[in-house]
Amino acid sequence: MSMLTPPGMGGKYRITGDVYPRMRRPHRRRRIILAAAASVVVLGAAGWGTLQLVDVFSGGEGRKTAAGKQADCKPAPKATTPPVAALPKPGQITVNVYNATPRSGLAKTTADELKKRGFKVGKVGNAPAAFDKKVPGAGLLLGAPTATKGAFPVLGTQLKGATTKTDTRGTADVDLIIGTAFKALTPKTAADAALVALTKPAPVPTGKC
Template sequence: MSMLTPPGMGGKYRITGQTYPRMRRPRRRRRIVLAVVASVVALGLAGWGTLQLIDIFGGGDTARRTTAAARCTPQKARPAVDAVNLPKPADITVNVYNATPRAGLAKTTADELKKRGFAIGKVGNAPAAYDKKVPGAGMLLGAADATKGAFPVLGTQLKGATVKTDTRPTADVDLIIGTAFQALNAPKDATAALALLAKPAPAPSSC
């Protein structure tokens, strides 16, 4: 046994050379990790509390409540026409003209409008000023007063129709079928559009 070996120690602790064995205390990593985590949590809570105090005393909470209240207030829809004085389809006389190269569109469209309650006037090819010159689905043509009554009601039957006024003294309106015309709106869609036109619904709330 070496002279460096402490009394009573042997085996793996027996010192045979000139160097003392390293006898460290076991590392306490778990305590260190827990201490670090606790410090981070404490700092986070302190920072969050500080932000809340700044927000309260700075009026941020009040601003948020005001904005939310404004956003949740339902907005009433403003009708583009006087819903009370809208004419019924039976009170509107429609002249149906075909401005496309496809034959028979004026008659079939007029027959369908008649089934839906509209009064039908003249039916035939479009005047030269509009023949093959209406690129969209159709055009509604009539006196200026028609924009407040007949046009909105007739417009529920054909999506995408443009509107134009002239100086005619009569209350009848023209439906000039354009080159992009496919068909009138489905009856259920046209009926729903008429109901909405007569009684506009309020804008939905996001709350």
């Protein structure tokens, strides 16, 4: 054994001549460093995933503004209801009542009931030939184009299912032509409620946070 050979070391560690063994550092420290780095990466990924889940299930409540404060939830501006067009009152509407059915007496009884409900009654009689027995529904409201936003909605509350049509007349009166499916005018209580509803449109919903 050479004098350079440490005690207890022999075999492949035996030093002979001028050749010295290369002593390598153990790999234990490198493994510890790699394991620590991997743990940091795993923990970072887990934390990011947790934040994403919290954001999803909280509806974005976890988001913060750049100043570090949660964004204020401001209510949407209150919607304004457009003004309702002034509708004529029943006493301002003149109704001509015509019977287009084979049943006699309907024009007079209907006209009398409308008069009791505050409408002005004009002409009463059988329907013109152009409409006689040619109105299949409950009735037809006929008037000038301006009646579509005035007399038609008001008079329509008195006869459910009535259809409307315009002509070229230059007067403000309106024709109520009784159709073959006519049974009676809308009950007065229901008609009065419908008149009130015309002046009270449904409120416009406001936005929510």
